[in-house]
Amino acid sequence: MPDTMPALNGAIFINYRKDDSSWNALALYNELLKYFAREQLFKDFNTILPGDDFVVSIQNALRKCDVLLVIIGKNWLNMTDTKGQRRLDDPDDFVRIEIATALERKIQVIPVLFDGTTMPSPTDLPADLNLLYRRQFVEIDTKRFEDDVRKLADAIKKVLGESGFRPQYDDSHNPQPGGTARTQRQNDTPISGIMPPPPKPDNNLVWGILSTLLCCLPLGIASIIYASKVDGLYAAGKYAEAANSAKQAKQWAIYAAIVGVVLIVVLYIIGTLNPNNSYSSY
Secondary structure, X not given: OOOOOOOOOOOEEEEOOHHHHHHHHHHHHHHHOOOOOHHHEEEHHHOOOOOOXXXXXXXXXXXXXXXXXXXXXXXXXXXXXXOOOXXXXXXXXXXXXXXXXXXXXXXXXXXXXXXXXXXXXXXXXXXXXXXXXXXXXXXXXXXXXXXXXXXXXXXXXXXXXXXXXXXXXXXXXXXXXXXXXXXXXXXXXXXXXXXXXXXOOOOOHHHHHHHHHHOOHHHXXXXXXXXXXXXXXXXXXXXXXXXXXXXXXXXXXXXXXXXXXXXXXXXXXXXXXXXXOOOOOO
16 A cells, blocks of 8 residues: 655644535645645545555554644534434544544644634544544634634644654553553643643632622622633633633622622611611600
8 A cells, every 4th residue: 555644754634524624624735835845734635545445544644644633614513424424423434533543643633623613522522532622722714814824833833843743752651541551641731832721710600609699689690690601611612711701700709798798897887876776766
């Protein structure tokens, strides 16, 4: 079988669904040519020859790949075949095999979201693609296409480093569930500028509820509103906005507590100065 993968350092594999993101993939490929040699960029659908075993071909290509770009468009998640079956649920699906192989081999996987698409949640993905959710994604907006691709290229260069290869880690001493030792650092540790999602912030909902019940109703409700947004924003990959909503929820709960304490003090002072104000004189 011919070896279709370039032997150049820093090979970049572009994974895409033809019926979903063919033009996006082509545009991204052409724009990345400004930053990388043509031999470094590998477009999957153009490399498998008639008669080749596509699973073996993909595995052979990914064996020499340093970065996998997963292009995700509006229809990527729910695209179906002629029988109405979701393509991602097919174990023999090209796109699924490529991503699953890359994740298994600890290749640097970067989801690239087009057309305002949100990152799929783990429950939307097959079991062998669940770890894709934990990979920090990049958004490409057509209105700032060149600038977004430049930032993506800079991130890829940081991954590859000066040597042109992605750094390798040996975590074989780190046992995984079931007693099997596997390399896990790629999923948990920042590598050359590509960061995993930050920990989900505390939504501070409990404090919002308590401040509403015990302190100041209007300010407490504001706290609850901000707290209710945190989980949804984090699930959508809007980590900065989720952290800000959590911060706002905490602040409004504090404001409600302060107002509640002030009201109690004022009422106490009034009661002290007018101890008989609850009695009427006849």
